[in-house]
Amino acid sequence: MSNYICPECGSTNIVIDRSVGEHICSRCGYVIGDKLLDRTPEWRAFNVREKAKRSRVGLPTSLAVSDKGLHTTIGNIYKDTKGTVSKERKWQLLRLSKWQRRVSGSTHQRNLNKAMSILARLVSQLKIRRNVQEQAALFYRKALRKELIKGRSIENVMSACLYAACRMTNTQRTLKEISKHISGDNLELARTYRLLYKELEFNIPRPNARNRVPKIASKVNIPQSIQQRAVDLLKTAEEEKITAGKDPNGLAAAALYIACIQEDQKFTQKDIAYAAGVTEVTIRNRYKGIVKELDISL
Numbered sequence: 001m002s003n004y005i006c007p008e009c010g011s012t013n014i015v016i017d018r019s020v021g022e023h024i025c026s027r028c029g030y031v032i033g034d035k036l037l038d039r040t041p042e043w044r045a046f047n048v049r050e051k052a053k054r055s056r057v058g059l060p061t062s063l064a065v066s067d068k069g070l071h072t073t074i075g076n077i078y079k080d081t082k083g084t085v086s087k088e089r090k091w092q093l094l095r096l097s098k099w100q101r102r103v104s105g106s107t108h109q110r111n112l113n114k115a116m117s118i119l120a121r122l123v124s125q126l127k128i129r130r131n132v133q134e135q136a137a138l139f140y141r142k143a144l145r146k147e148l149i150k151g152r153s154i155e156n157v158m159s160a161c162l163y164a165a166c167r168m169t170n171t172q173r174t175l176k177e178i179s180k181h182i183s184g185d186n187l188e189l190a191r192t193y194r195l196l197y198k199e200l201e202f203n204i205p206r207p208n209a210r211n212r213v214p215k216i217a218s219k220v221n222i223p224q225s226i227q228q229r230a231v232d233l234l235k236t237a238e239e240e241k242i243t244a245g246k247d248p249n250g251l252a253a254a255a256l257y258i259a260c261i262q263e264d265q266k267f268t269q270k271d272i273a274y275a276a277g278v279t280e281v282t283i284r285n286r287y288k289g290i291v292k293e294l295d296i297s298l
Contacts, residue, residue, distance in 0.1 A: 006030050063137040064119060064130075066112035108144070111154065115140055118158045125181050126173055128166070135165035142200055152192060156184045160193040167204045172215045174249070176277060209243060210234045212252035212276070219275035220267060222256060229259040233290070242293045246286065249276045254286035261298050 004014040006025035013026040023032040045051035061068045085093070116137065123133045139161035143149060149157055159178050166173040175193065179186040196202070210231050217227045233255045237243050243251055253276035260267040273280045291298065 004032055006032065062134065063141065064116055064133045066109060066116045111144060111149065112141075115144075115154050115158045118155050119162065122159065122162055122178065122181055126162075126177065128162070128171060128173065129169075132162070132165045132169050132171050135168060136162040139164055139196070139200065139202075143196060146199060148196065148199055153184060153188075155182050156189055156192045157196070159184070159189055160196050163189070163193055164196060164202055164204060167207070168202070170205070170211060172211060174277065207248045209238075209248040209251035209255070212248050213256060216249070216252055216272065216276045217256060220256075220271050222260065222267060223263075223265070226256065226259045226263050226265060229262060230255040233258060233294075236294060237290055240293060242289065247278065247282070250278045250282040250286045251290075252276060253278055253283050254290055257283055257287055258290060258296065258298070 004023055005012055006014070006028060008030045009025065009028045011025055011027040014032065015024045015026045016022075017024055020034070022034045024030070025032065119133060119136055119140070122128075136158070140158055143157055143161065159182050163173065163175055163178055165171075175189055176186055179189050182189070197204070213227055213230050213234070216222075217230075230252070234243070234251060237251070237255075253272045257267070257269060257272050260272075269280045269283050273283050276283075290296070
């Protein structure tokens, strides 16, 4: 390598030993440097797909992080890799550090820090997927941009955004389930959700009782064959237009109860009602309505 000259013999024949990270003169053996960075990967790849899979890049940006994962911290401004900093460079770094502290300490940033920590806690407690978390963070940022947070609890607004994201992605989480993990009550959370629905113009599909069947059935260990019968029953009920205006959880629970009777399985109304989060009276009322309208013989 012609860029290196041996200070002992003046030779330009320098050998790089990457196993130990040294520059060595091939003529006299003098070690010129011993801090060579090894930029090669420590893994092996045998095709293009494996190479792309193992490539190391930075973390992707995320809306669920207050700074989107692009955080910058300016550390010691009086030293660099060489140990000294010029006077002009020191003043430049001092100004950058000051503005970095001002930006990170703004009201907007503090609000996002608190909101995203609440979102991370709710997602962990409710076992919600990453894509739903990103959608909820996007909704909250829109609400913050429209100044809908003023005068309202950050926890309530973030919980309402999370519920909207669950509805958008067909993730079966109810307002009641989310409200169990926050300090506010269910009514206030519902009021906040209606406000966001109106102001942010959510395009959210209507809740479908058929999507609630697997969740309820898994809590009571109801077999798959009964679940499928309940789904078919609800599909017929939707075609006959007898499900409009009724709670999806109550309809799903009643359909499961009817399917259990048809399959001669002994699952009580109490067990199914507890799993669905409704009362036994609700199940009986929906049960009677479905049996009567569809003319089911039990």
